[in-house]
Amino acid sequence: MHLYLMQHGEALSEENAPGRPLSLTGIEQVKAVSRKAYDAEIRISVVYHSGKLRAQRSAELLADEVGGEAIAREGLGPGDDVAAVAEWLGKEEEDLALVGHLPFLDRLVSLLVSGSLEKSIVAFRNGALVRLVRDAKGWRVDWIVKP
Numbered sequence: 603m604h605l606y607l608m609q610h611g612e613a614l615s616e617e618n619a620p621g622r623p624l625s626l627t628g629i630e631q632v633k634a635v636s637r638k639a640y641d642a643e644i645r646i647s648v649v650y651h652s653g654k655l656r657a658q659r660s661a662e663l664l665a666d667e668v669g670g671e672a673i674a675r676e677g678l679g680p681g682d683d684v685a686a687v688a689e690w691l692g693k694e695e696e697d698l699a700l701v702g703h704l705p706f707l708d709r710l711v712s713l714l715v716s717g718s719l720e721k722s723i724v725a726f727r728n729g730a731l732v733r734l735v736r737d738a739k740g741w742r743v744d745w746i747v748k749p
Contacts, residue, residue, distance in 0.1 A: 604744070605691060605714075605734040606646060606699035607707050608635070608664060609726040611749075613656040621655040631729025631749035632660045636667035638747050639731060646670045649699040652678035652706075660729070661701040670699070678702045684710040684719070691736075707732075714741040 611628025624632070646668045651661035653674035661672035677687055680703040687700075687710060700707075704726055711723045714734060724732055729749040734741050 603695060603736045604697040605736065605741075606639075606644070606697070607711065607726075607732045607734065608632070608660060608699065608701045609704060609707055609728055609730060610654075610656040610660040610701055611663075611729040623655050624659050628656070628660070628728060629663070632663045633667075634749045635729050635731045635747050636664045639664070640667040644668050646697055646699045648673055648696075649701060650675040650678060651701040652680075652703060654679070654703070657701045657703065661699075664699060664701060664731075668699075672701075678706065680704065680706050682706055684713050688713050711743070715743060 611624045611632040613622040613628055614625050616622055647670050649661045649665040649670045649672045651657040651672060651674055665672040678700060684706060707726050708722060709719050712719055712721050715723045724743060727748065731747045733744040735744045
């Protein structure tokens with residue numbers, strides 16, 4: 603199974619734009635990485651997101667390129683518990699993507715790859731796409747695409 607993790611693109615500040623939509627730079631970040639994913643022949647049927655506007659729009663842009671559907675899913679917020687998501691992912695067989703936030707994504711990768719929430723494995727940045735692979739030995743980082 604391949605798991606694709608994306609930190610949402612750069613967002614506007616809450617003061618300037620309630621709900622924090624993506625900035626123009628954020629839109630371009632996500633589009634650039636999404637095009638790279640398409641060019642690499644990545645196809646994902648479902649792109650889950652936290653439901654926050656910046657993650658939703660990032661998921662929609664990614665889904666547009668890789669042929670999937672962007673769907674909100676509870677438990678993917680910045681401070682949500684990663685253990686429940688890790689358990690859910692352990693049962694999944696199909697490739698899928700999660701678009702979310704820090705520190706959630708950082709903690710999820712740490713738990714999946716090292717079994718610990720304390721070890722930083724990936725330094726996420728806005729719009730980057732990280733692919734994890736699960737095989738008989740567990741999860742490992744396969745590659746990272748930056749905008």
